[in-house]
Amino acid sequence: MNTKGRLYGIGVGPGDPELLTLKALRLLRAAPVVAYQSATDRESIARGIVAQYLTGEQIEVLFHLPRALEPEKAKSIYDKEVEPIAAHLAAGRDVVVLCEGDPFFYGSFMYLFTRLCDEYQIEVVPGVSSLMACPVALGVPFTYYNDILTVLPAPLPAEELTTQLLMTDAAAIMKLGRHFTKVRDILHKLGLASRARYIERATMTQQRIIPLDEVDPAQVPYFAMIVIPTKNRL
Amino acid sequence: MNTKGRLYGIGVGPGDPELLTLKALRLLRAAPVVAYQSATDRESIARGIVAQYLTGEQIEVLFHLPRALEPEKAKSIYDKEVEPIAAHLAAGRDVVVLCEGDPFFYGSFMYLFTRLCDEYQIEVVPGVSSLMACPVALGVPFTYYNDILTVLPAPLPAEELTTQLLMTDAAAIMKLGRHFTKVRDILHKLGLASRARYIERATMTQQRIIPLDEVDPAQVPYFAMIVIPTKNRL
Incomplete structure (x- = not known):
């Protein structure tokens, strides 16, 4: 029987890798899949914050979004960008989504949360904002x-x-x-x-x-x- | 020659001990003196959050304050409560002050900060609020x-x-x-x-x-x- 994966939205703090919480670090290291946002022309800031903690054996999923996106455009983009994450969850793999600062404080993770919370178990870890x-x-x-x-x-x-x-x-x-x-x-x-x-x-x-x-x-x-x-x- | 101790105000987060940051944990474990606030009739909430991380060999300094203290009263109480902490710093011992949540966000640590920042080096570590x-x-x-x-x-x-x-x-x-x-x-x-x-x-x-x-x-x-x-x- 296939058990669904669990989604974790973890706040990785404002930038200093030492401002990650112990909980975020534990969940990050345990996850087979790590997802994060990246502007198309840049490195992901959130991934940069946690780079030293990645195990090297994790699947990485990028979703591409322009910064300061208007909500109406964000909605349709997220409808599409959520799919690879949902596919991992459906296949039974836990997914950690990296969130700059805190996930529910002006965070783009909320677009994923509202799209996936009916179907999958989600745990959110607050971060230093x-x-x-x-x-x-x-x-x-x-x-x-x-x-x-x-x-x-x-x-x-x-x-x-x-x-x-x-x-x-x-x-x-x-x-x-x-x-x-x-x-x-x-x-x-x-x-x-x-x-x-x-x-x-x-x-x-x-x-x-x-x-x-x-x-x-x-x-x-x-x-x-x-x-x-x-x-x-x- | 006597080198002054350094003061650390560390946010210990909202309550879950796993919501401490890596930086707060490192500084907490390294400090010879740990100070925290406690209402006179209760255990200290901040100390409870980090109890499992204390080394057992640290000097503990309590300062007693009623919760929701009015600013004018707080000022005179802090003028007095700051003294034992200043004495440790003057003697060359680093002091970590435990702060529920974040130190500068409605935190009583700010009363210590304003009284000690001219004379001592202070580092503040933001926390999950x-x-x-x-x-x-x-x-x-x-x-x-x-x-x-x-x-x-x-x-x-x-x-x-x-x-x-x-x-x-x-x-x-x-x-x-x-x-x-x-x-x-x-x-x-x-x-x-x-x-x-x-x-x-x-x-x-x-x-x-x-x-x-x-x-x-x-x-x-x-x-x-x-x-x-x-x-x-x-």
Whole structure:
């Protein structure tokens, strides 16, 4: 009798391979199949994080997706990209999907989860998110006591970002990329620029921390974040 | 010549000992002194999470603090509680401070950090936060694409909670405890009750998931969270 394989979505953390959890490492090493996302023209970041832990005998499954894909396009692409993973599960092989950061926090794993959760057993392992890694890398206490924290994707309209920033104690602005100038200008208008900290690729070997006004807008990657720590004093 | 010790603030994650990172485990095992917070009448949760990893030869330093302490009171207590830790550092001994979840995300470690960062070298290790662990334990994809996420401490006034919930795509309401009824009533008024999920002590052996309207308000612990996942469909 053929028993179905089990799907694991494991958070591999923000970049430093040592920020993997013990659980993620155990499941990763035990899995016969390891799947991960890769932009067509680049190495997979998630695979890079765990490269040293792979056994060398694992089947690897890539799914190709442009970054910052619009949801409607993502849906049809995922309907197709999920097939090789489902085939391994149907054949009885466990599959570990590598997820940058945390799987359910702005993670593309959720597209796989919703497509496979009716038919297969799925276990998800939370990971260290960039939301926690960036303030730590910047050395700034982030939120405390009864602070409100708002997480804002930079592609949102300027009015929406402004309204939200006016109403919160602390914020993280993610997915900066080509939206950097818009965000920086808002922060200046709101008097938040002096509190805002900019960081790229936190905990990776290429991590960079740059004063907000010295950032070259043409060079801001998708994996950059502006952290606005609480103004409240400890 | 006496070299000062180094201070490490390590996130030990939400409760499951396997959700410690590899880095936190390495630093924990190497430290001659391990410090942690404990309410005066209870075992330390953070120490319980890592108990199996302690070497048995480490000096343990407790600092006593009531939970949900008001900032003004916390300041004077920390001025005093920091002393034994500073004494170990001054004597050249490294000290690891155990932090539930992540150190800079509503963590009491920040009080130690601000008091010791001028005089001692400090390294902080981000951890898996309950903000990630709760949606995963509930099995609900949390935020995706350009969702706005708002993190709200339950002690905030009802008007503030209401305003914030009306303006966001996804939310986490933390530190529920005796504020549960107020929050539940707001969620019903806003039509969010059917989307809201309640969880206590995520990833711990005592984890409980209860339908919102079956929760006994008298029994809600401090470490309970209501997760409102995005309504957007994947």
